[in-house]
Amino acid sequence: MSAWLALFSQSIPVIEPDQGQRPVDIVPVDYVSKCIIYSVPQLAHKKESLATIYHIPPLPTSITWYQAYTAIQDYWSRPNNALLLDQKLPTAKNYFSANKTLTKARFLIRYYFRPNAKNTVTTSKKLDIDQSKWLELASNIRNNLAKQHTHQWQYDTTHFQQLPLTKYIDKYCGLDEYNYFMQSCYGTKIYSLHGGVHVRAPTLDDTSTCALYSIDKSKTMAPDEENQYYPEVIDEPFPSIVYTEEEMKQRMKDMMDITIKSLHHLAQSLKEEKVWKPVWIEYINDTLEDWCTMIETLDTNSKNNLAKRWRLTGNTEMTKVAVLNDPNVIEAIQQVSKRSGMPAEKVMEEAIRSLNRIQERTQLPYAWFAASFLEKLLKNMFSCIRINKDDLAKIQKAIGETEKKIIYVPVSRTVLDPIIVWFIAIRYNLPIPVLLLDEALAILGPFSDILRLAGAVFIKRDPHGRSTLTTAVTSAYLRHLLRERGAVTMVLEKVRSRSGLYQKPFDDGMLSMIQDKENALFIPVNMTYEEVPDLANLVKHGLHHPKAGKNVSSLSRSRSYRMSTPTKVSRPSDSRAQRVRSRSLGHGQLHLLKLEEDRDKTHVHHYGKILIGFGNPISSDTGDLADKIQKEQKKSAVLSPVSLVAAILLYSRVQGNVIDLETVKKYLGYLYEFIRAQGIPIDWQDFEDSENIIFYSIRLLEKGSDAITIEEKNNHTAIRISIESDSILQLAYYANQLQEIFVLDSIFAVVYLSLGSKGNNDTNVTFFERFEFLATLFQYYFSANWNIKEEYNHLTEKYKQNDKDDINNNQYFNLLASFVYPTIDSFWVTLCALSALLDDVKALPYSLVPLLTQWIGMHLISGRRTIYSEVLSAEYSQNTLKSLFQFGLLDTQSAKMLLSPDAQMLMQVLGFSTNENLIVRQEQHDIRQVCKQIEQVRIKLEEGPSSSYVFEKCQNQIKSLIKTKDNTCFSKKQGATLVDAKEEAMIQLGYTLIQSMEPSLSHVSP
Template sequence: MDNSGREPDGWEIFRDILEERRKSSDLSHALRTFNPQPYRGGPPCSTSALNRTVLESQYLRYVIQQVSAESGELQEVIKEEAAGMLEEMAQNIQMGFIRFLAFILSKVFKRLFRRIHINEEGLQRVQQAIQECPVVLMPNHRSYMDFLVLSYTFFTYNLNIPVIAAGIPLMGMKVFGEIFRRLYWAVLSEYVKAIVRTGYAPIEFYVEGLRSRTLKSLTPKLGMMQMVLEPFFKGEVYDIALVPVSVSYERLLEESLLAHELLGVPKPKETTMGLLKARKVLEEDYGTMHICFGHPISVRELAKGKINRGEYNLVPRDLPMKLSEGSQAFVNATAHTVVRLQEANMVLSSWSLMATILMQNLGGIDCDSLTQQTQWLRRLALDFGAHLDWPEQLSCSEVLSLNLSLHRSVVRCEEGRVLLAEEEPQGSGGPEDTVLRLAVIALMCASYRNQTLHVFVRPALLALSMHAAATSRRDEIFNYFRFLQGVFSIEFIFIPGRAVEDFEEACSLLRKCGAIQIIDQDVTMTEVGHATTSFLRAILEPYIEAYQIVFRYLTEENVLVFTERDFVPAVRSYAVKLILSGALTSYDVLSSDTQKNVLAALLRLDAATKTRRAEQTDFRVNKAAINRIGDVLAGRIPPQTASYSRL
């Protein structure tokens, strides 16, 4: 097995699945015997039988009757529409096509990647779980390649190909509207639940909902999560295994595309084959990819003492039922827990550490200084529990050289200094176009920095809280910590109701690396801790600055009521002017995702409201509330007092 120089931290051992493909026939691999072990909890179920079960279910009949009554259409017409929706989402893929795809993907992956590392022990755990209960694979979503690589991996290891549960663009349907959207979601819901009930195949879905354009984890979407858990709530299955899957890329195929999207460039139609057909893509080197299958989570064990399944006996199983507040909280906490486990099993590349340092030195940095700081950051990341892909046989300067070559689209080296690359200008443009060209590269680099943020965010929040509170009192520092978590709860992943545990984790990590000491009720900096805490604060500084810029725009400009469509380009234009004037040096605020996250945070903090009307949503802000949040964020006034029961 190939450990690829991974840190000897006693963690999972990875195997390169492309190694054998480079030595033996791709055709024989595609044509080999494929006989996966079935689910033992019920008889095998064909695709046609599964679809028939969905269309004939009492629940779907109930929804069809409702839609027919509200739309005036005959039930037969509505049922045909439902059958068309099901045919589009159901995956009746023939074995011949799977083998053809396996042959093609073997060729493609060997062109794109040096290595694809899989933790085989994790796959063995998945294989065992598939035989015992319904399995739900929950990968993070960073690239169009994610589902292809996972399906290819399951074929390679003789496991049932997962069914990908995902919505389709509703606007592309012949008939659409609120009524038929409800029909679509009813069909999707019943399809997903039927797969869970029968153990037809593992289900794969992205709990983040969308592909992350910033390479940070997204706040989980709960609709699909509720669908897969409902059969357990209603006692239709004994247990469900949730498997967090962490997909890590050393270099992303869509790195430039994503940065342009964040700056408002319309994205092309999302097709994986369209991406692969691009000749330039196939000529590039995308380094190493890691896929880590986490330990299966038993929903039954997770729900003990939290869910009363008896309440679902009061309504027939086939009819829709709104989840209780307790069940909704359980779904939310479970989804956040899965995303945190995805983050915990991510494998960071040496380049991600270098990108983190580069984003604090946008004007460039000496090669020697970058090498030394990367070594220091590597030790800190390991202290904080990160998993690193670091070639032990190479010196740090050699690692830097490799990264400069692999990521030449982002960085360049001139006269002993590492600088951000420059995008070629498209014709003659003004100063604003120059800023946006620089921003493309900066956001590309930021996306690789973002891969590390889950490791540093809690200690960074503590470092920022200690600095802002200007006191050593533990309770006052916690107040700032909790406030910052509230502000950035859309930006980073925090499990609801665990602020105290997150604070204690941050204290433990900073104490472990020698940056702080805790005596009684006082948290103080050590003599050697200033460099660490300053660096951690600098990691969050672009986000602090971005949020403050949006706050300024909303309070200083004549902004009363606006739509998101108007808000994003207006903030971008406002920020570009600040960059041109020299008042702003960070490019993170130009990201549409960051701008939308600020707006979502203000809604959550009751500093903004939204009203839906016709085809758009209007937002209205409370300027006094925004000013107060900005003042607390800047450390000018303290946050409201919170209780810290474990002090």
């Protein structure tokens, strides 16, 4: 059987095309073994006769070869399992066709014209496969099966059925044979094809379902159940009346490659717009035209089914009338007219233009094309979209029992979140939402085109960038959409993180725009990505955050970076004769050749799994709506083992950036049991081996980089991580998803380790004081609300049984403490940067502090005062500042009220806005004292007072930045005279930092 499955992996089906409806005559080995073992005591042996031989019967729920083939094809077609790049098994529907001769011919053509062996790869190196041996094996098996299947054998199992074996084999009666065949393929890949220990089991447990692939199983095994509302047009191959099936497959592959590149490498994609744009426009116009034709040719029943699922407004005049007659819009028009003196008719025309800019424009064929393309794109990118069945049933029940409008609120991990929720709504018969997106997502190249076709509405989320009239029009239109369509999808503003931590929602007015207190239900959605597609860009922006002197962003909205399609999506060209014009486009041909070269260099584009959780629905009549939505998003999180492995690898920094495999397995087991004890769901099935989990996670974490290397010496496996800041922050992104789960235990461990092994009454008092201090800081950091005394007592009771001399317990405390040590050092470095407020400057611009913190952090890392590159991240610094504000250490004042006019002018020259608040220190708190308290709990990397005088040294370094001579003083070069020396020090500090950190980005001239 392993040989059969191995042949399937090489796109060589061994089952005859006319055997599809014949039952599978294969049984599990352990089923046969138990039947033999438990039947032995029942045998009656006689000396004069031979023992009776009983035929082993098939399983009671035996499936057909059509169903078994579908399971096998399902496994080998997934991007993370396929061994061949461009060659995949035909679908069961195509293979088991009525014309047996035609199917055989197709098989021979597919085999002999398959890609070269150079395209056959594993995850680490090329497989050296002897094609002639595969062909010989395939021929022998097919010939043997042809003889065996000449007649349909009937086995007499009467005697076997009479044996009392029911209690031993009952569990096989309910065996999921679809999953059994998928697991068999998994075993073949691991053991027969040497797939490696990084491959995880493809099946899910009984509590979960996959939004991407479960439809294949349901259509095959239970065709009349859950797929009755799933349109067949979505998972069917793309139609065409001009191009062949193979040409369409190639076109779709090119379109998906272009889209994925725009998600993964946006800046590079925008630079190469002239290269890919002709190809993209050509392909998408042709495909949309084919879809329009295909939808028009459907029978009336199919058209009605599609129309029922999608309620497009269609009538723009009715929409215009509804919006312009909204009371808020009328009031805004009158207000603007009165304030500006413009006639109300002119203001109304501007309101109509605002409506036209944001109005949804799509058609039914376009929307279903977007759904079909998205399904194929997601299957090409992800191995699974895992959803808990109970969560799904809870949401379906809540929606079914209410007449309220539905508002889905995904967590905003990536730009894919809203449209994945949109796809899930289609997949599971939920109300299909309108996508309410920030206008920044309108410049993402091909991906933005797909969003438009899906019916996205791009609006300005920044309240400071919206006029009163625009806000009123946007609010009226969104409420109109909610009434007409019944559901929308939106994300909370400014919650997307570059560090993996949850960010506090910003009130941009969106919730109040669409909120109907009597008729809205919010559905919080959490998404955990095993690999974030654009994480490298997020980390880069976190390290190289926009400086004050930079006024032109590489991703700024410009004419050359506009979308490849106009704002209004129109019907494609009617001229089918021009479809071959891309053959003559030089740029397009160069792009296609480049895609082919890229395919030779790389293999798998998939990004692992997406783990989705649904929070409890929230009614719109509750207070603090944004905070409650985010709280439910946190509760519904499903953890990935990738985060656990990333956290353990980061812990290795205290051991020279290397850790052995056995230690990783031990720590992984500890963290897994910790999470299970708290009842938090994690994507780890009981039968999965920890070593597979580790190597699977490492494969995702190190993909495309040298962040992690595996060293093997004398049967000893060690894992080493890179100390590059980019690599560390990418690992930290995944590890930080665990912080809020472990934070209190981690703080307890930090305080315990800071006090050493002494135990007396004075130490107990100090223990609580330090715990309370850190818990207060982190409470503000995570926007939490803890009863610190109760939490302390709970943790003391929890760990009091631990033997303080137990080495393992100390190791686990070190591991737990490593979760928050980087954040503690971020507080420490930020406080060192704020030392400038003591004597040198009276205030600091808010956006200058992360830059100053980064400068201080670079010096402390180079001086080996800290090992944590996280202190260089702008987001860590910003989160720390927010905590220090709430702690009462800092305050803000208006720049226009605090600074002189000349100082304000110089701030603007440097690129700082005078509308920005300035940071000042609170007189009743001492920055130096808080820094000293932080130093007491920092990790001790060496003996002695290693952190002594660091605060003072940082002060001196900042003073060196401020010191000027007549020929280097920025204010004098600008012809300004500042009377206040502290004002001049602040301006000079900003100028020197901008010049020293990244001079090439500065537009400031001396």
